Amino acid sequence: MTEVDPRQSPRAVLHDIRYSRFAGRLQPRRSAVGSFVASGIRRPLGLRRSAGAKVWPFLLLAAAYLPALAVVAVPLLVPAVQVQPTDLIGYPQLLTTNSVVLLAFVATSIPSMLTRDRRDRVLSLYFATALSWVEYVVGVVLAAVALLALIVLGPMLVLFVGSIATADAPGTWFADNAGDLPRIVGAAALVVLFHTSLGLAIGALTSKRVFAVGGYLAVVLVGPTLTGVVAAVTGADWPLSLDPASGPIRLATTFIGGGLGDPGVLAWVVWVVVVVGGFGVLAGRYAKGGDA
Amino acid sequence: MDGPEGLRAPVLECVDVGKRFGAVQALDGLTMSLGAGATGLLGANGAGKSTLLRTALGLTRPDRGSVRILGLDTVRERSEVRRRVGFMPEHPCLPNDMSAQDVCVSLARMRGLGRRDAVRRTSEVLFAVGLEEERRRPVGSYSLGMQQRTKLAQALVHGPDVVLLDEPTSGLDPAGREEMLAIVRRLSTELGIRVVASSHVLDDIERTCDEVVVLRSGTLAAQRPVLVGHDPSGPAELRVSGDVGSFAAALEPRVAPFGVSLAPTATGDIGLSSSPDAALDAVRDLAADLGVGVERLAPAARGLEDVVVDAMAGGTR
Numbered sequence: 001m002t003e004v005d006p007r008q009s010p011r012a013v014l015h016d017i018r019y020s021r022f023a024g025r026l027q028p029r030r031s032a033v034g035s036f037v038a039s040g041i042r043r044p045l046g047l048r049r050s051a052g053a054k055v056w057p058f059l060l061l062a063a064a065y066l067p068a069l070a071v072v073a074v075p076l077l078v079p080a081v082q083v084q085p086t087d088l089i090g091y092p093q094l095l096t097t098n099s100v101v102l103l104a105f106v107a108t109s110i111p112s113m114l115t116r117d118r119r120d121r122v123l124s125l126y127f128a129t130a131l132s133w134v135e136y137v138v139g140v141v142l143a144a145v146a147l148l149a150l151i152v153l154g155p156m157l158v159l160f161v162g163s164i165a166t167a168d169a170p171g172t173w174f175a176d177n178a179g180d181l182p183r184i185v186g187a188a189a190l191v192v193l194f195h196t197s198l199g200l201a202i203g204a205l206t207s208k209r210v211f212a213v214g215g216y217l218a219v220v221l222v223g224p225t226l227t228g229v230v231a232a233v234t235g236a237d238w239p240l241s242l243d244p245a246s247g248p249i250r251l252a253t254t255f256i257g258g259g260l261g262d263p264g265v266l267a268w269v270v271w272v273v274v275v276v277g278g279f280g281v282l283a284g285r286y287a288k289g290g291d292a
Numbered sequence: 293m294d295g296p297e298g299l300r301a302p303v304l305e306c307v308d309v310g311k312r313f314g315a316v317q318a319l320d321g322l323t324m325s326l327g328a329g330a331t332g333l334l335g336a337n338g339a340g341k342s343t344l345l346r347t348a349l350g351l352t353r354p355d356r357g358s359v360r361i362l363g364l365d366t367v368r369e370r371s372e373v374r375r376r377v378g379f380m381p382e383h384p385c386l387p388n389d390m391s392a393q394d395v396c397v398s399l400a401r402m403r404g405l406g407r408r409d410a411v412r413r414t415s416e417v418l419f420a421v422g423l424e425e426e427r428r429r430p431v432g433s434y435s436l437g438m439q440q441r442t443k444l445a446q447a448l449v450h451g452p453d454v455v456l457l458d459e460p461t462s463g464l465d466p467a468g469r470e471e472m473l474a475i476v477r478r479l480s481t482e483l484g485i486r487v488v489a490s491s492h493v494l495d496d497i498e499r500t501c502d503e504v505v506v507l508r509s510g511t512l513a514a515q516r517p518v519l520v521g522h523d524p525s526g527p528a529e530l531r532v533s534g535d536v537g538s539f540a541a542a543l544e545p546r547v548a549p550f551g552v553s554l555a556p557t558a559t560g561d562i563g564l565s566s567s568p569d570a571a572l573d574a575v576r577d578l579a580a581d582l583g584v585g586v587e588r589l590a591p592a593a594r595g596l597e598d599v600v601v602d603a604m605a606g607g608t609r
Contacts, residue, residue: 022451
């Protein structure tokens with residue numbers, strides 16, 4: 001065994017942390033935008049914030065995952081129960097059950113992703129020295145999509161994976177039901193894109209968080225009432241297609257079976273108008289690249 | 293980083309820049325070129341200082357003319373401008389619920405630094421502005437001076453070639469102001485970062501900058517170097533009581549041996565071409581001999597304050 005010369009192997013290293021000019025290599029822009037997206041996901045969840053900031057978002061997350069976890073946990077923990085989780089609650093029912101949680105999460109998190117930056121007046125910093133307006137808008141949209149996927153897609157994936165785990169022959173069950181996976185993702189994408197676009201568009205139209213939250217709630221709470229009244233008066237189902245709260249859910253359930261009835265072409269038109277229009281509002285609001 | 297061309301290019305170059313907000317003409321045919329290591333922008337409220345900085349950053353698009361920063365067009369080359377420029381806004385611009393550490397790391401990452409570089413650079417800049425001990429506290433709990441230093445730290449974190457500082461001492465108490473001025477001066481003198489700082493306060497500019505630019509109503513009113521002190525034996529102006537002409541006639545042969553010539557000034561005083569100590573002694577002795585009072589004996593060169601006050605009031609450049 002060789003002796004280590006202590007003079008050649010210092011036990012501690014002194015780092016000079018005084019300011020120096022940065023001469024390192026810059027990452028590609030996608031990495032910078034990825035960092036912005038990660039930051040955009042962390043803030044609404046209260047990560048790297050006080051404990052109080054985590055309470056509401058994690059309460060909603062728990063409420064969203066509870067049904068799926070419960071129906072998976074029962075057959076897993078109680079061997080006597082020989083039932084598949086998807087027999088206890090199907091994907092359409094899970095989506096419908098979580099719709100209230102989703103609306104609450106969107107109202108309190110998505111519009112404020114934009115209003116918060118304007119409240120903090122941080123946009124001039126971003127646009128002057130960090131991000132282009134396109135990178136900003138893309139980053140916010142991706143962060144919002146990821147957050148809502150956590151609420152909408154996550155529980156359905158838990159149900160899917162839990163069903164594999166609780167199946168008598170997991171391999172066979174997966175082979176038989178693998179086709180559900182793209183349908184689940186497609187259904188979740190319909191709901192997530194709709195509410196991302198709606199929430200961000202409303203958030204882009206005002207700098208006050210309270211107005212943004214109120215505006216979104218007004219749309220998703222007053223909308224069903226109005227469309228319900230019109231449907232009752234006319235005796236037709238088409239007004240229900242205009243309902244911003246249940247409309248995207250109705251479309252999504254057509255993907256995953258056991259739907260709430262045929263949503264009709266009008267529901268698709270409304271979906272496209274809201275999604276395209278919402279992103280258009282967002283782009284129009286920030287296209288100047290200023291902070292007004 | 294700054295290549296040889298970037299170093300040669302003027303920090304900020306404006307050619308016939310105009311910008312109007314409704315009825316207000318914020319910039320009106322502004323043409324100038326800033327080349328000093330540190331330049332101070334002076335002007336009254338509404339003179340166009342902030343609009344000029346925002347235009348230089350690409351936040352505001354000029355109605356006419358062109359603005360180049362480090363030789364980069366601020367409209368067409370914004371991504372490169374973002375990479376090479378740091379900005380410290382005057383207004384509060386930091387998320388109150390984030391720590392200074394998180395703010396700087398986050399902005400450094402958005403500006404393209406890798407995770408490890410961003411953390412290391414954040415430590416360096418927070419150390420440089422004196423916030424290393426408080427870096428994990430939320431910005432909302434900081435004093436105004438600490439918030440200003442955090443804003444400066446974020447402006448430096450990506451290693452810019454030039455930083456634009458909008459009223460860096462705004463709202464600071466005397467101690468905080470002293471600290472901020474010392475840091476700003478270090479940027480150009482020790483760290484090699486070119487600085488453009490706007491301010492209302494001439495003293496701040498004199499202490500931190502090499503050149504001063506005065507804006508008035510969106511136009512260039514004055515541009516001159518900040519001189520530290522003046523030549524004590526340079527031209528001087530003399531005002532005496534009594535008959536100025538006879539005093540000058542008597543003085544001329546006494547100061548001529550020292551190479552000093554006399555000429556009347558525009559205000560009717562006696563102008564001395566230079567003011568060596570011997571010539572000043574001769575003035576004193578002659579005044580005593582003739583029983584004449586010396587009312588004023590001052591350097592003829594106008595001080596920075598005179599130039600700035602004249603320019604802001606509408607005088608010539």
